[in-house]
Amino acid sequence: MTATTPFLSVRDLYVRFATEDGTVKAVDGLSFELERGRTLGIVGESGSGKSVTNLAVLGLHDPRTTEIEGEILLDGQELTGAPESALEKVRGHKAAMIFQDSLTALSPYYTVGRQIAEPFRKHTGATRREARLRAVEMLKRVGIPNPALRVDDYPHQFSGGMRQRAMIAMALVCDPQLLIADEPTTALDVTVQAQILDLLKDLQQQTGSAIILITHDLGVVAHTVDELLVMYAGRAVERGTVREVLGAPRHPYTWGLLGSMPRLTSDVEEPLSPIPGAPPSLLAPPPGCPFHPRCASVAAVGGDRCRTERPELPAGRGAACHLTPERQRAIFAGQIKPRLR
Amino acid sequence: MSDKVSLPAPREAAPDGARGEPLLVAEGLTKHFPITGGFPVKRRIGAVQAVDGLDLTVRAGESFGLVGESGCGKSTTGRLLTRLLEPTAGRIVYRGRDITHAGRRELAPFRAEIQMIFQDPYASLNPRHTVGKIVSGPMEINGIDPPGGREARVRELLETVGLSPEHYNRFPHEFSGGQRQRIGVARALALEPKLIVADEPVSALDVSIQAQVVNLLRDVQRELGIAFVFIAHDLAVVRHFSQRVAVMYLGKIVEVGDRDDIYRRPRHPYTHALLSAVPEAADLMDTPAGGDGSARASRERIRLAGDVPSPIRPPSGCRFRTRCWKAREECATEEPPLLRAEGSGPGHLSACHFPEPPTVERTTEVILDPALRAAEGHTESQPPNHAQ
Incomplete structure (x- = not known):
């Protein structure tokens, strides 16, 4: 975090949806920053608000049912409440998105090449011929064999991994400075997932863009991101570099996530240590700390604090938890880490 | 939820169901799905070779894992073993009886012993039936009246899988994904099966819920001595659950062995x-913060x-x-x-x-x-x- 304004800065973001049952607080006071050339991982379970945050950044929410508050500054430009015309200039040009399901994100009616060329023509005013050459070049960069031929294929003629590559090519065609990848590999097999994650990393080294990688898989972020934000029930509960968060996690929820995942080297005789219960409803989140009904450390904090007072996430490295950082470290080293062996 | 599985009444030891004995044997198991096309007369123009010449043995009481990427034929294999699909070729022998092409009537006694747990906890439970009706369904179909009645047995099963017996009259929509999967497990246990084929039983669940269900299945497998065919794409989950593992690629087993053979050697x-x-x-x-990334x-x-x-x-x-x-x-x-x-x-x-x-x-x-x-x-x- 430098003294100058960061490339992307989200401050006190609130996203609420009006539904028949009441107001869903999908994002409940979120702040983070991201510099150029860095990758931020956002992990959380379904309903934690990780995808909604990023739809809000790009203004892709439905304005009729969604209420957004807070500040989203991209390279000094305010995006919350910006007119659609301004957002259109940002989307696909300065900031682009890669979606989880490449089959629904690509249109089946147009060739892959045309879909890659379209944002390029729109934002740079290139001719049809120039845009087509650019599409071939992009397909080549993401490793599609025979790009000059494949550019005229339709999405259904591509395999799952190739479609994901094509979508990355489409997102990168205007050299965006911010790339948001929402579960980019969840629908893919592990061998293809490894290819795509490596590719994203290598492309970032070439272009120096900032990347937000959204995923539910802590394994995926381990080798891909620089900084990590763990979200629970619409709030960030832990933040730090990926080494800090995965090497010495502080929040009981992060401990729970790590304990829930079997590893290739873990002791098979030991049962997993899952988080009890289920994520809360965002219609009526629990008072105090939203994680307290599932948390094993409530007694360690003592009193009613967890049930009544909402812990705040400190700036920089830290966790939104009433345990003192010393207690967090002690509990992790003494009780949690031995179980993760 | 409960850590320990509370055991239902101990089953009688089947003479041919001792642990370690082959329970289900597949030889040269093959399934080709025909592709038809052409106009005006449709004809067969090819086949998807989903499973092609599979040999595998599941022993009584063991957990057998089947891993592979999408399209490798692991789900088809599960459906062949439970005879939900008709094999194109090969043989399936269950407890010494050839059931490869057994008819509905012939299969009925085996169907009670081989149960299935499905991936999607939303699609695999009938939304119009109460939990009680869903879990007692297998007993009703097979005309089984356990001592104490079906309802008591269902309540006992609900407790076994970590739900409350009071959930008997609720409907599936009142439950979360993880709880629904528990209902699916209770249904599979209702007939005291000898073999359960679980097809991606946790992949639709959130990480924190996945672990709960994996622990439940492990307890059920170990304490009730039920043989499992555990089909999943997640290698770490399969390792955690299975004593023996087979790796599939494009319809064939490329490697099979004990857990450590596959994961360490x-x-x-x-x-x-x-x-x-x-x-x-x-x-x-293990690496200290600020390491060199190696x-x-x-x-x-x-x-x-x-x-x-x-x-x-x-x-x-x-x-x-x-x-x-x-x-x-x-x-x-x-x-x-x-x-x-x-x-x-x-x-x-x-x-x-x-x-x-x-x-x-x-x-x-x-x-x-x-x-x-x-x-x-x-x-x-x-x-x-x-x-x-």
């Missing part, structure tokens, strides 16, 4: 590639090119050869049999002409992906690679 290049592709958060756990030094790094080929026209010879860095001419002409490779333990079979040394530590990287090679500036000659 794999011989097939594909198994190596799969294991090296699993991203692990634990890689960062957390993965001791683990393999293999990046295959492209995707799994189409099962409509699988490659000749070894089906993995189009993505394999060791492929030679022999691999294209001759299909490698599933054998015990030199240096492998008993019961550890692999299908490769040029098996890897039995370790997962590797000093050189294998990168076949053209985009990565370009990006990382590899300039040396391409390895033999027939992909695309």
